[in-house]
Amino acid sequence: DAMVIQNPRYQVTQFGKPVTLSCSQTLNHNVMYWYQQKSSQAPKLLFHYYDKDFNNEADTPDNFQSRRPNTSFCFLDIRSPGLGDAAMYLCATSSSGTANSPLHFGNGTRLTVT
Amino acid sequence: DQQVKQNSPSLSVQEGRISILNCDYTNSMFDYFLWYKKYPAEGPTFLISISSIKDKNEDGRFTVFLNKSAKHLSLHIVPSQPGDSAVYFCAATSITGTASKLTFGTGTRLQVTL
Numbered sequence: 001d002a003m004v005i006q007n008p009r010y011q012v013t014q015f016g017k018p019v020t021l022s023c024s025q026t027l028n029h030n031v032m033y034w035y036q037q038k039s040s041q042a043p044k045l046l047f048h049y050y051d052k053d054f055n056n057e058a059d060t061p062d063n064f065q066s067r068r069p070n071t072s073f074c075f076l077d078i079r080s081p082g083l084g085d086a087a088m089y090l091c092a093t094s095s096s097g098t099a100n101s102p103l104h105f106g107n108g109t110r111l112t113v114t
Numbered sequence: 115d116q117q118v119k120q121n122s123p124s125l126s127v128q129e130g131r132i133s134i135l136n137c138d139y140t141n142s143m144f145d146y147f148l149w150y151k152k153y154p155a156e157g158p159t160f161l162i163s164i165s166s167i168k169d170k171n172e173d174g175r176f177t178v179f180l181n182k183s184a185k186h187l188s189l190h191i192v193p194s195q196p197g198d199s200a201v202y203f204c205a206a207t208s209i210t211g212t213a214s215k216l217t218f219g220t221g222t223r224l225q226v227t228l
Binding site: 004006009031033040041042043045048055090092094097098099100101102103104105106107108 | 116118123146148150155156157158159160163165203207208209210211212213214215216217218219220221
């Protein structure tokens with residue numbers, strides 16, 4: 001089955017210790033997104049790629065970086081995680097990126113910062 | 115400022131009855147609306163959408179109604195089944211925009227009881 005896969009499912013990191021979350025897709029979609037979702041809150045878009053074109057949301061902290069080495073993979077790097085960065089991180093893809101092109105989400109990585 | 119609001123954090127409905135999940139929006143530019151369903155430990159999955167040129171869209175047991183003048187939409191599930199127990203997210207955007215401009219609500223947790 002074509003899908004969006006996120007690894008790991010659970011990640012524990014120490015305060016200030018860099019961490020990388022990964023996402024891969026077999027859908028061959030052009031657009032990939034990273035969302036942050038905290039408990040009882042709406043998913044919040046951090047950034048997205050249209051092919052190799054990187055788009056950062058204005059309020060995404062500089063602490064968050066992303067890489068997309070090829071169509072299939074996308075990484076979220078948190079350079080110095082703080083306690084406030086503990087959240088569920090969701091990767092999603094879209095075939096065209098248009099408004100009526102539904103997002104396909106992975107199962108998320110739950111990040112704990114100790 | 116939350117532009118998409120789901121004011122009921124949770125809803126409990128008996129199996130076989132109708133579930134009605136509500137969503138309000140404030141941005142007049144929104145003209146395309148989607149519902150996503152999320153099971154625990156999984157990513158959201160697309161459920162149904164509606165464009166502002168319609169006031170109703172139906173897909174099996176799921177119907178979305180849009181009241182543009184009230185800036186209100188609702189998702190009806192009839193009949194409700196235990197497998198419908200999940201968190202439902204309302205999302206909105208402009209059809210001329212991109213999926214990256216999707217604004218999510220905070221979700222409503224539906225519990226369908228036997």
